Amino acid sequence: MTGPLEGLIVADFTRVLAGPYCTMLLGDLGATVVKVESPTGDETREWMPPSRDHEATYYLSIGRNKRAVTLDFADSADLTVARDLAARADVVIENFKPGGLARYRLDYDAVRVGNPRVVYASITGFGPGSDLPGYDVLAQALSGLMSITGSSESGPMKAGVAIVDVVTGLHAAVGILAALHHRDATGEGQRLEVNLLSSAMSALANQSGAFALAGVVPQRLGNDHPSIYPYGPFPTAQGQVVIACGNDAQFARLCAALGIEPDPRFAAARERTLHRDALRPLLEAALAGRPASEWYGVLSSAGVPCAPILDVGEAFGWADRLGLEPVVHAGTDGERMPGVRHPVTFSATPAAYPLAPPAPDADRAWLDALLARAHPFDANPSA
Template sequence: MAGALEGIKVLDLTRVLAGPHCTMILGDLGADVIKVEAPGGSDETREWGPPFQNGVSAYYLCANRNKRSITVNLKTEKGREIIRSLVKEADVLIHNFKTGTMEKWILDYEDLQKVNSRLVFCSITGFGETGPMRQLPGYDFIIQGMSGLMSITGSEESGSLKIGVAMIDILTGLHAALSIQAALLEREKSGQGQKIDLSLLDVGVASLANVASNYLISGKVPKKLGNDHPNIVPYSTFRTVDGWMIIAVGNDRQFTNLCELLHCHDLAFHEKFHTNACRLENRQELTEILNSRLETQSMDYWIDLFSKHNIPCGPINTMDRVFSHPQVSAREMVVEMNHPLAGNIKLAGSPFKLSRTKVEMKRHPPLAGEHTDEVLQEIGFSVEELDQLKNNHII
């Protein structure tokens, strides 16, 4: 069965994580993604490590499967002509160059839509293409700070902490994939492409969700709460005999059940704790009481007991426990592929589970320029022309 995006051709002029994550999603869903780099390879993540497997970066492998790779020197007019030739048959072009770079190369949306009016053009930048910071580069770590995300991550003791993965990049990639598919769907009605102006900062601010809403409604600047929830108690990490676990009680009924299982039934009806609003006001006192009960048994004991009684809970797994978990295995969230240099590689699987147009792992993360000849021959370049382009360091 063909993928859901079979027949969609994507020119991917991105590198690092946000853009490549987007195009990997599109490739997983069946699109023909052509990754464009400078001759020799210009995606910085090819060099990021360790770890490496037979010289291939684990970081690069995480976001580049299901793509073909070509190398083109965009700093030359001939190289830019190649991109325009590819655009004629493309459905999507996505880039993450700094604002103004594509205009300088005459590869911006206004010029490329003259080549192909159906083109969906997606720009990913740090701060967007308008506003006083539009010319500045953007980095996930910096945007985590600027967006306010780090101001609520960590505790008063630890200070501000970034999330352990480049989550702004990942969320930007998801927003890009969603925007592109929306534009492709709209194109079916209008027959016209359009430009998508996506910024890491916008995504970071939008992703504050209820925290942003809490501030905008109340005017109160939120404090760092560590693992506590700003609106719900008990919804945090708690000590057991042999480690920490998560309990995520979302309503009064669940809290009453929790108190029953902890043999402190009266606590559920105490004036300080009988409603979520009361528990929120008396968070510290309640947490100390619950910890004193939970410290009497092991984490596995409590998780088994609470799960049987529909109390939301779980462990804080390390990576080895994650990828050996039977549920992760059952959901095919570890996939294996053969790579020409790295050999057999393991990658995190796709979360997209479509019943008919299933995700397939058709292509390994490509070597730089691995498919240059193949792709350019598809648009009419001869072997002699390709040799000349190589000799002139165009491809």
């Protein structure tokens, strides 16, 4: 592996999405990730359709740049391997039920005895005091995210992807990198805890901030924004176009492009939001004169932020035309697996994709060889 995290060993005791997404990001950046699975395997290997060559795309989408080993903690030999890996790792990340690894002496208190420099990350659904299973849809429900998603007619709706899992994985990665920086400065490892509920409430940003700061409980507004207007999709003669006017100058350009006369009710952002019911029919009447495909060109040329509404396949084409190269291929020439590019571009240490998603227990011999090698700190435990 190459990259900014080259040389770091990550013992990955996670499954499903939040943890595996986090460890894939770390693997993209050069960390050596060892994914430990039980004999029944990560359940996402069976979550299909869709599939590619009889493998679930769910698992494949977050499985690259990892080594896979199958370990049965009920087997003493396998448990010894797991403990040896944790003792050797720079990072241990797990998403067992709170306290679930203590019975195997793989919890933080046990691991740090032999590995005081370890950064140990625990991902739970709702913190160490809750036994509620850590499923994304439960976090979307309990965090308020579902309550503000959808319209008054639709009722509460979940997001179209397990967004809380993804955000939690990102938060875990940030926390791990911060803890590694602290370790580099002090030599001290530490434990960090991340949970779906806290991650979701942080990610609600201005919406959760409305309650924390002003006691305002946000409501569902469909595709409208609570504080900005116009900001969302609008019907045209054919299809919809998304318009996003975040300031007065952009709105003035929109009015000029649509032929709407200035009105003091709409001059300032706050006033536009308060008078959106009066502004909406004016915008819709003007937009009804052309299809969305034409309005995108007209409004973009006028300096109005706007976009067509694409499906996921069309989004890949759009990103490709922008030169973002959204598809990468992981693995060697004989087993190259397409996937989505790592989202961060580095000028000196770019992400790399040397390993395709592994089959179950594909790397047991590799792990045995790694653990057989002398640890760089064995000669100087205080290093």
